[in-house]
Amino acid sequence: MKNPVRQLRMQAHLTQSELAQRGSTSQPTIAAYEADMKSPTVATLIKIAKGAGLETIISYTPKFTREDSRSLAYHEAIGSKLQADSDAMINKARANLKTLRNLHPDARALLDLWEAWLSLPLESLLSCMLSVDLLGRDMRQVTPFSGALSARERLNVIKNFRREFAR
Structure with missing residues (x-):
């Protein structure tokens, strides 16, 4: 957990x-x-x-897989970059969505939802993309933020993930 x-x-x-x-x-x-x-x-x-201005809601979902946890770790790093330069990151994600739509027409519903999320205020976008519910997990599998992290940033995420996941 x-x-x-x-x-x-x-x-x-x-x-x-x-x-x-x-x-x-x-x-x-x-x-x-x-x-x-x-x-x-x-x-x-x-x-x-x-x-912190948040509501606590306890829910139960299927256990996170290693892949779910790694994907969330990547998106936490992406979230930090979004906070630093949201306009550039969101513009890149929108451009990636166009490519994803051409490559994966069967994922239209999820890509439409990403498009809607990208129009939300930053705090809401971050909340959606970092959600640990089943929808959040599914959405991270078709992320428009591919290429958002540099090779060094990805390597740092992997190192931190391995250290934390080993606990």
Whole structure:
């Protein structure tokens, strides 16, 4: 399972210090949660999420596969780049969508949904593309963000993923 505090922080686009302040806790506590050195209670997760302006909803889905986790890790890195330069990244994704439509006409419904997502405000786009639900998993398999990460960035994602996945 993906670390819930890190996932919450990434979705809220906050630093550990910012999340700690909003969640009425300390940065070292957030760091300990993210390093799996401490385990927050559900009540603590709800409090931290509320402080970050997020709702806590507990749901159960099929177990993440290694591929699901790796794809999410790539998209978290893409999300960071989107925050830095959303216009260029979204324009590239839209251009990639045209190519994908020609190559995969049978994926039209998913590509149409990506097109709609790319028109959302940045925070909503990030929330959709980083969602851990089944739709989020499926959408990451037909991502228009291919080529968004440099070779070095992809290698960093792979190294971090292998280290985290080995836990």
